[in-house]
Every structure is written in structure tokens, then in C-alpha cells.
Amino acid sequence: EAGVAQSPRYKIIEKRQSVAFWCNPISGHATLYWYQQILGQGPKLLIQFQNNGVVDDSQLPKDRFSAERLKGVDSTLKIQPAKLEDSAVYLCASSRGQGFYGYTFGSGTRLTVV
Amino acid sequence: AQKVTQAQTEISVVEKEDVTLDCVYETRDTTYYLFWYKQPPSGELVFLIRRNSFDEQNEISGRYSWNFQKSTSSFNFTITASQVVDSAVYFCALSEDTPLVFGKGTRLSVIA
Numbered sequence: 001e002a003g004v005a006q007s008p009r010y011k012i013i014e015k016r017q018s019v020a021f022w023c024n025p026i027s028g029h030a031t032l033y034w035y036q037q038i039l040g041q042g043p044k045l046l047i048q049f050q051n052n053g054v055v056d057d058s059q060l061p062k063d064r065f066s067a068e069r070l071k072g073v074d075s076t077l078k079i080q081p082a083k084l085e086d087s088a089v090y091l092c093a094s095s096r097g098q099g100f101y102g103y104t105f106g107s108g109t110r111l112t113v114v
Numbered sequence: 115a116q117k118v119t120q121a122q123t124e125i126s127v128v129e130k131e132d133v134t135l136d137c138v139y140e141t142r143d144t145t146y147y148l149f150w151y152k153q154p155p156s157g158e159l160v161f162l163i164r165r166n167s168f169d170e171q172n173e174i175s176g177r178y179s180w181n182f183q184k185s186t187s188s189f190n191f192t193i194t195a196s197q198v199v200d201s202a203v204y205f206c207a208l209s210e211d212t213p214l215v216f217g218k219g220t221r222l223s224v225i226a
Contacts, residue, residue, distance in 0.1 A: 033213060042118075042205055042216030043159070056213060089157060102149060103214060105159035 002026065004106035006092050012112045018080035021109045024073070025094030031055075033103065034067055034077050035091040043091055049075060082113045116141055118208050120217035127196050128225050135191040135220045137206030143167075148182065148189045149207040149214065159205070165189065196224045 005024040013019050025032050030051050035043035046065065048056040052072040060067065064083070069075040079086055089110050093103040117140040127133045139148065150162040163173060165182050173180045177194045193200055201224045207214040 040218075042207075042218045043214075044216070045213045048213050091159065093159075102161045102164050103159075104161070105151075107156065107158045110157070 004092055004094050004104050006090075006106035006109055008109055009107065010110050010112075012114060013082055015084055015113050016081040018078065019082055019111060020076055020078045021090050021092075021111075023075045023077070023092030023106060025075075025092070026104055029094035029096055029104075030072070031095045031097060031101075032069055032075050033093045033095070034075070035093065037089040037091055037108070039088070046077070046090075079111075082111075084113050087111055087113045116146075116208050116210055116212070116215045118206050118215055118217035120206055120220050122220045123218070124221045124223070126223045126225060129198060130195050132192060132194050133196050133222065133224075135193075135204050135206075135222065137189045137191065137217060139187050139189065139206070139208045141187075141208060141210055143210040145211065147209045147211075149209070150180065150189075150191050151205045151207060151216075153203040153205060153219070155202070162191075162204075193222075196222075198224050198226050200224050 007022050032049045034046040036046050037043040047060045047067045049069040052069050065079055067077045089108040091108045092106045095101045095103045119138045146167045148165045152160045152162055163180055170182050179192045181190045203219045203221045205219045206217045
């Protein structure tokens with residue numbers, strides 16, 4: 001079974017620029033998550049999708065972050081404009097569901113904002 | 115509200131020593147799930163174990179073992195005879211049938 005694919009692997013941008021990350025989950029996994037992991041901390045949920053609908057985006061800074069999963073498969077997370085504090089690893093995960101089902105994580109995108 | 119506390123920020127051991135990583139959780143639900151993930155230097159989170167709240171049996175998988183105690187809200191992870199390849203950051207996580215909530219992680223360094 002192919003894993004969760006993410007790209008790019010690394011990205012360096014200047015503050016106030018925009019950036020987009022892409023995620024392709026495991027085939028058949030209806031639930032997709034984006035997590036933000038700041039250096040030295042545990043991952044923090046940004047947004048959860050069930051198929052192509054948003055289930056939880058309560059922790060997404062909506063003034064600058066947006067995400068979509070148009071066809072219920074792959075997803076894009078965008079930051080516009082980026083701030084220095086957005087420097088982090090952005091992890092995508094997919095699952096058959098919540099709770100009982102563990103998540104499979106991608107390798108992440110390491111974003112550095114300078 | 116859900117909360118996971120991993121009080122040990124960093125642990126350093128010499129190869130072949132046993133090491134225990136602590137995890138304490140808070141939840142108001144009676145049904146919940148606990149997880150451990152490993153994050154090697156490559157950055158990917160690797161699933162190690164899942165335990166539901168109704169199953170307090172300890173589990174052993176090779177050199178890894180987990181001790182779940184509801185009375186103390188703890189789900190500790192022990193590595194027996196540690197190896198250099200065990201060096202990583204280990205995360206404990208909790209789900210109340212909601213997205214995973216992670217602790218801050220424990221960085222384990224195993225020295226040859």
C-alpha cells in the first residue's frame with residue numbers, strides 16, 4: 001500500500017510571500033488531516049476533512065491559512081501571507097476514520113520563513 | 115478537554131539499557147484511544163501502538179512494551195535493551211473519537 005505523499009519536502013520563503021503544500025492520502029482513506037509541528041513541540045491539528053467536507057477547522061488561522069480537498073482525494077494547504085512564526089513542519093495524515101483507526105502520516109513539508 | 119503530558123523532554127541512555135517513556139493523559143470520556151508514535155530524524159511519524167480505554171492489558175512487541183493504567187491515567191512505553199536505531203522523538207497521543215491530540219514528545223538518544 002502506498003503511503004501518504006506530500007510535496008514539496010522543503011520550502012524557504014520570505015515573510016509576506018505565499019506558499020502551498022500538497023498531500024495525496026492513502027487510497028480509500030476518507031479522512032484527511034493537516035497538522036502543524038513547530039520545532040520542539042508535538043503536532044497540532046489545523047484542519048480535518050471527511051471526504052471533501054471540512055469537519056474541524058477551529059484551530060486554522062483563517063486570516064492567512066486556507067485548505068481544500070475538492071474531489072475528496074488530494075488536498076492543498078495554503079498560507080498567504082506567511083509570517084515568521086509559520087516556520088514549522090506541516091504534516092498530512094489520512095485515516096479510515098477516527099479513534100480506533102490509527103493515522104498514517106506523510107513525511108511532511110518543512111517550511112522556513114525568513 | 116483532552117490533554118497529554120510527556121514530562122520527560124529528553125532522555126539519554128547507553129545502548130542495551132532499558133528506558134521508560136512516561137505519558138499521562140486527561141480526558142472526561144470513558145471511551146478513548148491512546149497511541150504512541152515514533153519520529154526519527156527523517157521526520158515521518160511512525161505508528162507504534164493503539165490501545166482503547168477498555169483494554170488495560172499490557173502489550174509486548176519485541177523489545178517494546180506498554181503499560182496502560184487507568185487508575186493513574188498513564189500509558190508508559192518501555193524499550194528493553196535499547197539500540198542506537200531507537201534514537202528518535204516519541205509522541206504519546208489521545209483521541210476521544212476526535213482528531214489526535216499529541217503530547218510535546220520525548221527525545222530519546224541512545225549512545226553506543
